[in-house]
Amino acid sequence: MKIITEELEKEFKFKTSRSGGKGGQNVNKVETKVELNWDFQNSIIFSEEQKLLIAEKLKNRINKENTFQLFSEEERTQLRNKELAVKRAIHMIKNSLIVEKPRKPTKPNKAAIAKRLDQKRQQALKKINRGGGFD
Known part of the structure; x- marks a missing residue:
């Protein structure tokens, strides 16, 4: 099945926060960490059995609110982290199906x-021949 990534991206919700680690002068000012949330149970793209597959295979990424959650904070820009999160999420979803x-x-x-x-x-002969006389 071919996943329509544009429609899937419309269902993603993003939240930003300050990222830990290196950053220089902007480390305490710029929100570069991106949190991707996706309510897959209410998705119109996938059938019920596909949603069950996603829930089973990605259970470690599903939180108590029953939404798929993914973080990205590797890059130093919010846009690049958002692109990485979307790319990773789509890859995980495709693999789970x-x-x-x-x-x-x-x-x-x-x-x-x-x-x-x-x-x-x-092996048996080797063990038989090993036996020494204890006379």
Whole structure:
């Protein structure tokens, strides 16, 4: 499924605050840290089963208000942090919608069984030959 990023970005809500760390003279004046919040339960883009997938796979990023939350404070400008947060959020959402195929159990082939038994015999012989006489 192709996600329409423009529509998804419209559903994001942003909050800014002062970022910790380096910043020089502007460190206590400029709000460069960006907090992205997304109420995915009320999203019109995704179906109910997709919302369940998102809730399951991104449960560590979902807060008590049941909204997806992401912070970005790596860059020194608010605009760059906002772009990074949006890019990361879209990447996480796309990855959460990928359904993993179940593994089909297969039997080991005859060559693998023979190899395992041969190694087992060699190990047994090694241990038998180790035994020294305690006479």
